[in-house]
Amino acid sequence: MAGFILKARSDKTVEKYYNAFKRWETFAKQDNVCHLPAQPVQVALYLTHILDTGGSGSMVTAAIYGIKWAHSINGFEDPTVNSFVKNLMEAAKRQVRAPRRKKDCVSADMLICLCDIHKDSRDISVVRDLAMIVLCFAGFLRYNELSELRCEDVSFHESCLKLNIRKSKTDQYRLGNEVVIAKGKTVACPYLMLKRFMGLSGATVSSKDYLFKPLFRSKAECKQIYKQKPLSYTRARECVVKRLNEVSKGLDLGLHSLRAGGATEAANGNVNERCWKRHGRWRSDVSKDGYVADSLQNRLEVTKQLGL
Numbered sequence: 147m148a149g150f151i152l153k154a155r156s157d158k159t160v161e162k163y164y165n166a167f168k169r170w171e172t173f174a175k176q177d178n179v180c181h182l183p184a185q186p187v188q189v190a191l192y193l194t195h196i197l198d199t200g201g202s203g204s205m206v207t208a209a210i211y212g213i214k215w216a217h218s219i220n221g222f223e224d225p226t227v228n229s230f231v232k233n234l235m236e237a238a239k240r241q242v243r244a245p246r247r248k249k250d251c252v253s254a255d256m257l258i259c260l261c262d263i264h265k266d267s268r269d270i271s272v273v274r275d276l277a278m279i280v281l282c283f284a285g286f287l288r289y290n291e292l293s294e295l296r297c298e299d300v301s302f303h304e305s306c307l308k309l310n311i312r313k314s315k316t317d318q319y320r321l322g323n324e325v326v327i328a329k330g331k332t333v334a335c336p337y338l339m340l341k342r343f344m345g346l347s348g349a350t351v352s353s354k355d356y357l358f359k360p361l362f363r364s365k366a367e368c369k370q371i372y373k374q375k376p377l378s379y380t381r382a383r384e385c386v387v388k389r390l391n392e393v394s395k396g397l398d399l400g401l402h403s404l405r406a407g408g409a410t411e412a413a414n415g416n417v418n419e420r421c422w423k424r425h426g427r428w429r430s431d432v433s434k435d436g437y438v439a440d441s442l443q444n445r446l447e448v449t450k451q452l453g454l
Contacts, residue, residue, distance in 0.1 A: 163211060182222065188225075206235055254407075256394065283404045291314055302337070309327070311323040359374075
């Protein structure tokens with residue numbers, strides 16, 4: 147039963163809550179107070195300690211949700227509903243903090259230029275990186291969505307390719323999402339680039355193997371490992387950023403630059419908003435709007451309509 151109760155939240159969420167609760171447990175044991183069930187005043191003192199030692203608002207929020215979660219799964223009364231705790235959380239949110247710096251967006255022109263540089267490459271490491279880049283850009287893919295792709299999740303059709311997204315941040319009940327990507331007309335076409343990569347790697351659409359895996363070299367030949375292991379976030383970021391730096395001219399880029407860049411290009415191209423939102427798998431307007439860096443031309447349209 148305990149295993150099923152833990153499955154009520156995603157693995158990453160459980161890990162985050164567990165670590166936050168363990169930090170509270172360590173603090174409580176130092177002061178010889180009970181950590182489970184906890185007294186609201188002790189929790190409030192712990193949150194005060196976090197703020198006094200320079201902790202951020204996100205650390206306070208994580209502590210509250212971690213304590214709330216632990217009490218919930220153990221059937222204890224929630225100490226975080228206390229007014230002291232609630233007011234401390236609001237105080238933490240109002241603290242002056244450093245402005246959030248988002249990564250720069252990648253543009254379609256940059257990707258076309260990059261793919262043109264490597265248009266004749268037969269190196270699987272290069273083609274794999276390019277395939278990941280154009281897929282994330284065109285499919286608005288988060289990295290966890292890309293890393294979980296299996297070969298059998300890909301299907302090629304006359305005018306498009308389809309990706310079956312098994313696991314997504316906004317699909318907690320694993321209902322699945324289908325992303326369709328049209329066949330392009332440039333060297334950065336995701337359809338042709340993915341076919342090129344799968345041809346070099348020997349992957350087939352009937353295989354259950356991960357689509358993107360780590361590589362190894364044997365006698366000057368580069369291959370994907372045989373073990374069923376997806377490419378790690380750290381290694382993928384290292385490879386992708388290295389490729390993008392060939393054409394980025396000093397921009398601050400990361401893996402999320404691809405999803406944000408694709409979303410920005412499509413939004414500034416005035417595509418149908420409902421289809422755009424569905425393609426990006428956003429649940430709310432607040433989430434989707436955070437991805438778009440509006441073009442200067444579109445921003446100027448606001449004051450142009452004032453008739454001054």
